[in-house]
Amino acid sequence: MVFAALRNRRLARATGAAPAPAPVDGEVLLETVGLTKSYAGADGELPVLAGIDLKVRAGEIVALLGRSGSGKSTLLRCLAGLVPPSSGTVTYRGENLTGANPGTAMVFQTFALLPWLTVQQNVELGLEAKGMPADERAEAALQAIDLIGLDGFESAYPKELSGGMRQRVGFARALVVEPDVLMMDEPFSALDVLTAENLRGELMELWESGQFPTRAVVLVTHNIEEAVLMADRIVVLGSRPYGTIRETIEIGLDRPRDRNAPEFEELIDRVYRIMTGRPKETRTPSRTETPAAEKRSLANTPLPTATVDGLSGLAEIVAHRDGTADLADLADGLGLDVDDVLPLVDALDLLGLAEIHGDDLRLTDRGVSFAGADVQTSKRIFAEAARDLPLVRTILTSLRQSRDGTLRAGFFRDVLAHHYTSEQLTRQLDTATDWGRYAELYSYAAEPEEYRLDEQGLDVQGLGGPGLGGQV
Numbered sequence: 001m002v003f004a005a006l007r008n009r010r011l012a013r014a015t016g017a018a019p020a021p022a023p024v025d026g027e028v029l030l031e032t033v034g035l036t037k038s039y040a041g042a043d044g045e046l047p048v049l050a051g052i053d054l055k056v057r058a059g060e061i062v063a064l065l066g067r068s069g070s071g072k073s074t075l076l077r078c079l080a081g082l083v084p085p086s087s088g089t090v091t092y093r094g095e096n097l098t099g100a101n102p103g104t105a106m107v108f109q110t111f112a113l114l115p116w117l118t119v120q121q122n123v124e125l126g127l128e129a130k131g132m133p134a135d136e137r138a139e140a141a142l143q144a145i146d147l148i149g150l151d152g153f154e155s156a157y158p159k160e161l162s163g164g165m166r167q168r169v170g171f172a173r174a175l176v177v178e179p180d181v182l183m184m185d186e187p188f189s190a191l192d193v194l195t196a197e198n199l200r201g202e203l204m205e206l207w208e209s210g211q212f213p214t215r216a217v218v219l220v221t222h223n224i225e226e227a228v229l230m231a232d233r234i235v236v237l238g239s240r241p242y243g244t245i246r247e248t249i250e251i252g253l254d255r256p257r258d259r260n261a262p263e264f265e266e267l268i269d270r271v272y273r274i275m276t277g278r279p280k281e282t283r284t285p286s287r288t289e290t291p292a293a294e295k296r297s298l299a300n301t302p303l304p305t306a307t308v309d310g311l312s313g314l315a316e317i318v319a320h321r322d323g324t325a326d327l328a329d330l331a332d333g334l335g336l337d338v339d340d341v342l343p344l345v346d347a348l349d350l351l352g353l354a355e356i357h358g359d360d361l362r363l364t365d366r367g368v369s370f371a372g373a374d375v376q377t378s379k380r381i382f383a384e385a386a387r388d389l390p391l392v393r394t395i396l397t398s399l400r401q402s403r404d405g406t407l408r409a410g411f412f413r414d415v416l417a418h419h420y421t422s423e424q425l426t427r428q429l430d431t432a433t434d435w436g437r438y439a440e441l442y443s444y445a446a447e448p449e450e451y452r453l454d455e456q457g458l459d460v461q462g463l464g465g466p467g468l469g470g471q472v
């Protein structure tokens with residue numbers, strides 16, 4: 001790779017460092033041993049990753065696959081040296097990392113371009129930071145721009161570009177420093193389907209032709225097909241209580257890969273099952289990933305992002321299949337992505353309306369009644385199930401203790417801010433609003449953003465507070 005060798009020499013000259021020998025195929029570039037990561041929360045440390053042992057070798061593309069919140073981005077940031085692990089080690093070519101990893105460059109989902117700089121200036125940023133002289137920077141940037149198909153756009157500003165072209169700038173900016181490992185955090189998920197497909201295809205062609213100026217790629221994705229299409233190895237992260245490596249799958253398929261080949265489809269199915277199933281050792285009894293009812297708290301029991309319509313629909317479909325359905329077949333039959341179905345499954349599980357046994361989703365007795373009942377009865381069943389969930393219960397308890405049975409949404413946002421990011425807490429409140437309304441436990445008025453206790457909510461026994469009697 002002449003391009004790479006030249007650049008290495010230039011960078012070495014610019015930084016005064018001796019050029020490190022280029023990695024040979026199979027050399028371990030990145031390694032984590034016993035990596036754990038927790039973030040400080042109101043209730044103490046919130047574990048996100050635990051016991052991660054991972055190696056990334058020269059010559060391979062590794063996909064980190066997992067559901068939202070499983071810690072994929074956190075693991076990527078630890079590998080890039082952008083956040084320190086809580087314990088365990090991260091090494092790059094055998095050296096312990098103490099700051100930003102010199103061997104990696106990152107491509108973000110949101111492009112992260114500077115709007116006041118041109119394409120070329122954006123691409124040159126990373127080289128400037130390394131102290132490369134201006135003329136060499138320009139030459140290197142133009143090569144990367146050419147490589148990634150941005151020729152002719154050098155002096156355009158990001159706002160003039162389509163999403164696909166902006167992400168090409170993201171790639172050029174990362175590739176221009178010729179990192180040993182290219183890190184990508186859901187790089188295609190903000191793009192429309194065709195643009196994403198096109199860009200993926202071009203990148204894979206570059207990788208296969210040996211023109212790619214990096215020696216390994218770590219790709220974060222929640223898209224199974226993307227992982228099977230691109231990766232040599234898929235590392236599936238589990239979630240709850242915290243992220244561990246659930247399984248590693250070698251993808252031995254020849255490149256370029258044919259999505260229609262039976263082997264491709266078999267692998268998709270296999271990965272799908274790993275994602276939808278529960279870890280083997282905890283398959284029965286089910287619900288081991290959901291904290292036991294008495295141990296549930298606002299922090300450890302987020303509401304899955306599922307509407308009542310969605311989860312009732314799924315319950316009805318499963319009821320029609322005699323109360324049990326293979327999850328992968330079910331999602332496949334409905335033409336849905338795993339990310340669409342799993343929150344609904346989690347919601348049914350959390351509400352005690354269904355349980356997961358191996359790969360199957362089974363309705364409980366309560367779930368069968370819920371699916372088969374008229375509207376009023378299903379509302380009642382749903383209310384009984386939902387009022388025990390921490391967030392719904394918090395809203396109910398607080399409303400009962402308020403002066404007139406109403407409270408502003410801001411109050412609950414403040415309570416939740418101890419446990420969730422602002423985006424997450426909006427999703428939590430949206431879900432709690434939808435569920436509580438359906439159950440007729442409380443209502444919500446968008447103007448003036450206020451919750452109000454319903455009669456049903458007043459009837460719930462066992463909640464704290466004086467009760468509001470006739471005040472509502």
Ligand SMILES: Nc1ncnc2c1ncn2[C@@H]1O[C@H](COP(=O)(O)OP(=O)(O)OP(=O)(O)O)[C@@H](O)[C@H]1O
Nearest residue numbers: 039048066067068069070071072073074075222421
């Ligand atoms: N800086 C932070 N402070 C506190 N908690 C955080 C921070 N960053 C992430 N978390 C929490 O860590 C968990 C894992 O987050 P992470 O972003 O790594 O997951 P992810 O798998 O990338 O999810 P997604 O698919 O939604 O991007 C989440 O519960 C998140 O709320």
Ligand SMILES: [Mg+2]
Nearest residue numbers: 072073074185
């Ligand atoms: Mg992420």
